[in-house]
Structure formats: structure tokens, C-alpha cells
Amino acid sequence: MNSTNRTIGVANQEDLESIWTLLRGELFLDQFSRELIDEKLFTNPAPDRLASEALLCHEGERLVGVMQVVRRDVDRKGWIGLFAVRTESQRMGIASLLLDRAMEQLRTKGIDEVEVLAVPGNYFTPGIDPRYTSGLCFLEKRGFRRFKDCVNLIGKLDVPFETATDIARLESEGLEIRRAREQDGRLLDAYFLREFGDDWRMEAGLALANDPPSLHLALKDGAVIAFSAHSTQNREWGFFGPMGTSPETRGLGIGRLLLRLCLNDLREAGHKTAVIPWVGPIPFYSHHADCSVERVFWRYRCHIS
Template sequence: MTNTIRQYHDKDFDEVLALCQNTYKFDSLTKELLHEKIYEDPFFDPDIIWVAVEGTAIVGFLMGTIRMDIRGVNYGYVKLMAVEESHRRKGIAKSMYELLEKELRSQKVDVMRLGDVPMNYFMPGIDPRYTPALCFAMRMGFNRFMDTSNLVVNLLVREWIDEKKIMALKSDDIEVCRATIEDKDELMDFVAEEWKLWQFELKMAYKLNPVAIHVAKLNGKIKAFSAHSANNKGLPWFGPMGTHPDLRGKGMGKVLLYRCLEDLKNLGYKTAIIPWVGPIDFYSHHAGAVVERVFWRYEKKLAY
């Protein structure tokens, strides 16, 4: 039977969910989580999302998205992709990807990447256990350029609030507290200076009650922040977190991390995920975090 590729429609959601749940064997995609990945992407565009259909059954799915002008570069992404195992090696993924690349070339995208979509992502690259995805990336001309990791923290081993350190910071005129609605504009301005891409995640964390953001203020001015539950609904996701460069080393990051971990523990989670990690040693030292998963990152530079 011939496969037909067409653009995704809202009515396809439940069938796409079942397809993703069958193919993402090392992950758990709930209805709420997939809805967030598709519809809460800040640049959601149904014109660059496709399904492959055989008869009346959806056997393939590919979601593209765009992030323009990140430090002068226009990026296009394969955000999610799934092909029914029995229908692999029939060119379905290749055909959907070629439609995406053609469209994004017309929009002057410079670089294509797989999975690691700033602002709203599922996983920061390809888990190499998804070997068919690695093979697909190489066949489509992608090159591996970096690895990253997700860490996991056991939340049950201790209490996370460090009152002694909080008082020590207070003696240096640094107050640690949960962010309020009144802090929002100042926090967004602070983040814009060095971490503008994180503004979207912080806006998502502001939607929770209580607000899932903690801040450190020096003489009343925000100088550091940490957040949780800003991405991947239903998962114990930590981050983002940042401290003003002039004030690093004072211990604000540790205290803010701990406050978020305590929040996640109070929400009933047994573990916390620290994703897309750079400073592994920081989280290992202060929270006993260990590497849980490794992701390979791939990109393809588009020539014009």
C-alpha cells in the first residue's frame, strides 16, 4: 500500500500520541506533555509538521520548528520524529525531512539541528540508544558536533533548605526568596542581559502556583535566579538557573538549586532531572547528581 505524506491536523493528535508512545521506548510521552511540545512551542507552525499515512493509519510523524536570529544564526529543527517500526526503511522519515528542509531553506534557515530546541524541547539531542535515529541523521548529512547530559538527583536522601547559608547571605545583604508577580518585569530584564532565550521558560514557570522560580536579591535587586517545571510538563525538570557574573562564587546558586529541589520533593517527586548540563561537577558536588542519560547533538549547515 502506498504511503501518503500530508500536513498534520489537530484531529491527528491522539493517533500521533499513540505512535510516539510506541516508538519513544526510553521516554514517557503523556497527552499533556505532547500537547505542550506541539502547541506550546512559541513558534508553532502547522505548515512544517507532517504525518505519513498508509490507508487511514498514521505511520509517521515529523514536527519542525524555527528559531531565528540566535546570535546571528537562523536555526531550523526536527523537534520530534517517529515512524512505526514496521514501516521503517521505506523512506518515510527521509521524505518528511526533505519537505521540512526545502521549506526551511526557503525561509533562509542557516543550520538544521535535531531535538535540542531552545525554549521548548523534549530532549537535548539524540539518546544514542535510539540507533535508527542516529543512522537517519548521518544519512541526511548531519554531523555530530557535541554531547550533553541529563543528570538525576535523589530527592529523598536529605532536606534541601540550607537555612545556615541563607542567613549567611542575608548578612551580606543578599535575600533569597520565591519570585513574585511584582518581580516579573525586573527578572525578565535581568535575564535579557545574558540569557534571553530563557525568558520563555521563566514565563512558563510563572504560570504555576506557587511560582516555580526563586531569586536572590542584592540590596533589593535581582542578581540570580533558578526555576523548575518550566519545560516538559509532568516531569521533575529543573532549570534554568543563572547568577550575575560579578556575584558568582558566593553560594547563591547552591541555595537557589536547593530551594527548587525542595519544591520538587514537596510536589511528590522522588527524583529531579537536571537537563542539558554544562557544569556537571557543580551539581554532583552540591546535590549528588549523577549522569543518567547522554545525548549526541547533530547539525547540518545549509548552503545557498
């Protein structure tokens, strides 16, 4: 099949099976279900702020490449999400073709900066695992620059964490520790407006929508002062986060407790391990939940002129 038979189009859910098959063949470091890819490519956690689509390259009837493109017009940011080309079709310019199309689309929409993989609230990984050597060679060739590293931690969930002592202590100090409730939307709006911003508000909303809500809160005088969430995405991986404690109440053991409440939830849901993605304060997780570094990712971005 030569390049004249190539077509580029936009994926829809009917393409899921073939996309999943292609990604499973190429992303050899990761294990994931069809449902997880469905979430990454066809579920938009913030349709009012993010626009997302997956571009496909076919040669004749055969799917040979996929590349997700996401943008957020409000701050002119874009993302190249999952991308891969079938092994037999690599080094023939297919990823380049997809990237040209994606970048043109982003440029047309006024996007200034494009990052790789770290799609807010819906990321497969927060950057590229450098062991996907072909991926990073491709990105560097195409003008993306590495600007940061980040890690995912893994925590074992063999035994439940003891939480009763911390709860009793904090309650005796006047705090309320509880699982979030459906009607907590306004409390969360106020909290995230004050402390951690829209992206984490969106993720807290995803956690709140789970049944039961996968969101634990600490409150003082009726206002949220700390939160921790899990299972907002990538549920099959036992995904923790995000979490945050207001600066003035740090160091009191609130974060430790909220972390452990989430890990206990994940354990009860049947997970043997939890992924603590895209951290953050490694010593905090290592100390309080014996987590260790599992994977390292390189973050890449480029500016569109």
C-alpha cells in the same frame, strides 16, 4: 499499502492520540504522557519568535510517521524536533519524505542551520540518545553531523535539603532570597537583558506563570543577581532549570541555595527524583545535590545551503 497512498499533512490537536500512540511504540527509552506530547507539539512557549508544526505522514487513514519542525527566523535557526516512523513502515523512505518536506520549508524561510531535538524552551531531549540507533543512522545518512554531547543528570529527592543556614548567611550579607512574584516581570527583563538573554528570559517567564511561581531569586539592592527555575516544561519528569548566577557573585553559595530551593519544591510536589537537563557544570550538581549522570545525548546539526 504502497507509497502512492502516502499523504503528508500538518498535525492538529485532534491527531494527538494517534501521534502519542505512535511515539509510545517507537521511543522505547522514554516514558511520557499524552499531555507531555501535547506540550511538545502543540504548545509554543514563544509564539512571537518560534514557529512550530508537526508534519504527519499517512498511508491511507493510518498514521505512519511524524516529524516536528520548528524555526526561529530572527537568527535563521531551525530544529527537527520529535520524529518517528511506525516499526512496520520503517526503511520505506517515510522519514526521508518528512525530512525533505521539513527542510524545504526551512529553506524557503531562509533558515541556515538546523539542529535536532534541542528546541528552545520546549525540548523533549536536548539531543538524540545514541541508543536510538536507527535515529542517528538516519540523521547521519541525511547529512547531519554530530557536533557535541550533552547530559541529563538525575537527583534523588529522598530528603529535603537544608536551606535555612545559607539563607540566613546570605541575608546577613545584604542579599534578598525569595520566590519570584507575578509582578517581577520588569526585574527579570532587566536581568536577562544584562546576563543570560532571550531564551532564558522566556523560560523564566514560563516558571513565573506557574502557581506558585517555580522561580527563586537572589537580589542585591533590588536587582536580580541569580535565579533558578523548575517545571517550565516536562513537568511529569521533575524538570529543573535553567539557573544562573551573575559572574561577579559566583562562588558565594548562591547557586547552591537556589538549586536546593527548587529541588525542595519538586520534592514537595511529589517527585521522587529530579531531572537536571542539558548540563553544564556536572561537578556543581554532583557536589551540591548528589546528582549523577543519567543520560547522554548526541547533538546533531546541518547547514542548509
